[in-house]
Amino acid sequence: MAQFLVAALYKFVRLDNFRDMQAPLLEVCQNNDVTGTLLLAQEGINGTIAGPEAGIRAVLAYLHADPRLATLTHKESWADKQPFYRMKVKLKREIVTMGIPNVEAETRAGKYVKPEDWNQLITDPDVVVVDTRNDYEVAIGTFxxxxxxxxxxxTQFPDWVKQESTDGGVLRQKKKVAMFCTGGIRCEKSTAYLRSQGFDEVYHLEGGILKYLETVPEAQSLWDGECFVFDERVSVVHGLDQGSYELCRACRFPLSDADKLSPHFEAGVSCPHCHDKHTDEQKQRFRERQKQTELAAQRRERHIGAHLEAQKAAKAAAKEKARLAALAGQKGK
Known part of the structure; x- marks a missing residue:
């Protein structure tokens, strides 16, 4: 039975004190054995976390206690192994980087379309459907x-919009634009950007691909392939079960079984997508890293992030030692 709850979340909302939020949020996550990455910016919060169910519920309750985040929603899935190695809370200029100021995704995003209504929209001949994700994500699955x-x-998306808005471009050929992404965040920003450029009928998939795969039965689905996710699961399928792809540790590209049969594939070192993009010196470092990873696996230890786990254990031990010393001091009075 899967033992780690994974929660993907985001919300565009003005957080003027986002810098002050960093340390307390990190502490709450660490105290509840939650790992992953959360991004904080003036425009909101974004990220994915994983851990024991009670720990995830505690972190979500902490976030919801902030009136600005009271309506924060998230998407849940389960993993057999912890999909993240450490907890990070990062401060950013944008929670999803487009590089265009004042997009105002909080107030200007396109019209939400629920997953159960998405098929009807994207089969409308007057609609152009746009995948706002990056090329390596689209490569393993899309609508x-x-x-x-x-x-x-x-950051290249605004230039693509400009190019495709000219005569002959795909955005000039249809009256309506429907956009989608993994969890919904890029869609909110991209549809807001399109509206700022004069597009009127702009729609996006509420909850993103993840909500669609969770909600729409596979027999009725118009999704083709798997959905890339930014953690150790690599990809998910309908029902949000873990998919079949693995990650190239050299370039982070998702690899299919066919990719791993390529003569250019070397576990932890290279794949068909990056075999000619790294120097011999880099590949040698990758080989040493892979060797240490395999040795750790043979010892049933975790190589990546193991030192962080040791630091956490040492910190807990020091805390307990200080507590016992304090108790001893009180008894001696």
């Missing part, structure tokens, strides 16, 4: 008939 902007980074 049938969706346009791939072929971006390497979300």
């Amino acid at each position: 049938k008939g969706a346009v791939n902007p072929e971006t390497v980074s979300f």
